[in-house]
Amino acid sequence: MKLRLILSFILLATCFTAFSQEKKNEAIVEKGLVKISVMYPYAEGKTFNMEYYETKHMPMVAQLLGSNLVKYSIEKGIASGIPNQPLPFMAVGTFYVKSLSDYQAAIAPKRDAIRADFANYTNVSPVILVSEVVK
Incomplete structure (x- = not known):
């Protein structure tokens, strides 16, 4: 007992x-953070190596952001919001940062290296949305 x-x-x-x-x-x-969403559209014949993205690419970019980075997440697309419709995105990587200008300053000098790394995990050009968390 x-x-x-x-x-x-x-x-x-x-x-x-x-x-x-x-x-x-x-x-x-929280409210006021800047959210950078890097979305990889689905298309027939396009590929995405989630393991590489999770273990190599995202940690590399996160390290560049330093103390400005609050959190990052990785999402794997599984379905469309509309039944029987194609998957809109294969994956989404999201960074939450305190300052957009600090984010841009950290990324700018490494932009070419970040883009060159795309070939290691995908043959898709991402769509990037920068937004502010309002709630």
Whole structure:
């Protein structure tokens, strides 16, 4: 009985810790941050290497952003919002930064190297949207 109680407590504490960390990460995306969405359109015959993107490309760009970077995320497209319609994007990489000018200053000198790395994971030209988080 004691062992069951201890195991239940450990499970509860683990769940609480995971939930708290998830809530903490959600709170990071706040009003006023700049969001850079790099979207890779789906098209017949186009390819995307998610493993390379996740383990090499995005960490490389994130490192360039330094302390301006609040958070980044990687999404894999799985369906269109409209049934029986083609997937609009194969993948989306998103950076949340504090300052657009600092983002641009960090990226500008490395722009060619970043673009050259595209060939390592895709044959698609991305669509980039820069926006401000309003809520």
